Amino acid sequence: MKKFIIALFCLCSFSYAVEYDALQGKMLSLSCASCHGTDGKSTTITPYIAGMGKTIMYQTLLDYKNGKRTGTMMQKHVKGFTDAELEQISYYFSKVER
Ligand code: HEC
Structure with a gap:
């Protein structure tokens, strides 16, 4: 029974689609600003990430995390x-105009 409940929990959390939370996205994105510029609009050699596609950014961030x-x-x-926070961050930057 315990295993069944755990399996059910895993299934539910996988199928759960993350909803975009603009405030959380903005808050989390602030930690990127010191290097990538305000809203990702870099003016230095750090990559310009404003308006980057959500899917590609999320995958890139996961790839960094997984090595x-x-x-x-x-x-x-x-x-x-x-991972969910990285997804929120990716949503946020994808909605910023380039
Ligand atoms: C300490 C500085 C620093 C911070 C903070 C930082 N980055 Fe970066 N980021 C870099 C550098 C430098 C690169 C180039 C790759 C490398 O050398 O790590 C990069 C690369 C990237 C790339 C790949 C861009 C491309 O086109 O290949 C993405 C996406 C990215 N950062 C997103 C973020 C996000 C989102 C945050 C906040 C959660 C963040 N970064 C915080 C310095 C930083």
Whole structure:
């Protein structure tokens, strides 16, 4: 019974579609501003991430987190966020005008 409940829980959490929470997205995105500029509009050599596609950004962030992609900073930074938070952040930047 216990296993069944755990399995059910896993199934539910997988099928749960994350809804966009604009306030949370904005709050979390502030931690990126120090390097990527306000709203991701970088004016330095750090990549310009404003308006980046949501799916591609989310996948990129997951790749950094899982070590599939490496960089100087990013893999350390993303480890502080849950996958759901990274998805909110990706939503946020995708909605910023380039
Ligand atoms: C300490 C500085 C720093 C912070 C903070 C930071 N980044 Fe980055 N980011 C970088 C650098 C530098 C790169 C280039 C790859 C590398 O060297 O890690 C990069 C690369 C990226 C890329 C890949 C861009 C591309 O076109 O390949 C994405 C997406 C990204 N960052 C998103 C974010 C998000 C979202 C946050 C906030 C959660 C964030 N970054 C916070 C420095 C930072």
